[in-house]
Amino acid sequence: MSGLLNIVVIVAVVAIVLVRQFQAQRVSDSKKWWLIPVVLTVLALREPGLLDPAHRAASAVLLAVGLLIGLAGGAAWAWTTTMWTDETGAVWTKGSRKTALVWLAGLAVRLGVVGIGALLGVHQGTPAMMLSVAAMLLTRSGITVGKARSVRPTYRVPVGG
Structure with a gap:
């Protein structure tokens, strides 16, 4: 795929995920x-x-930092998401204001890493961004699914003894 197509894929995935979040x-x-x-x-x-x-060493370090940002951002995203059950026992999720702050902080940190790379003269292509987004989505989804399995019904809870 071309660099432009990679950017379109990344933007589309992030946009869909953000809107749905x-x-x-x-x-x-x-x-x-x-x-x-x-x-x-x-x-x-x-x-x-x-x-x-x-700049193999520097770009490898920046790639690793990007992956760590993706992993940390995905974990923070999952832990700031509100979860509940409906009357059928189905688990639902929705992003909160804290989730929006996680996204903004993650974006700022990513831009900082890109800026550091630019200052060092290191070319960072779209594949590195795709890996970071993949790490974020994988971490968020894994934690969300794990949390969903442990959510207890929030309806018909007996009061008293």
């Missing part, structure tokens, strides 16, 4: 919660330019 969504029982992150990872790894050939 702030709407109530039923947590799926699907065992395929990892599929989109894996597809993004495969697309990223197939592209040339994951590491800058002229």
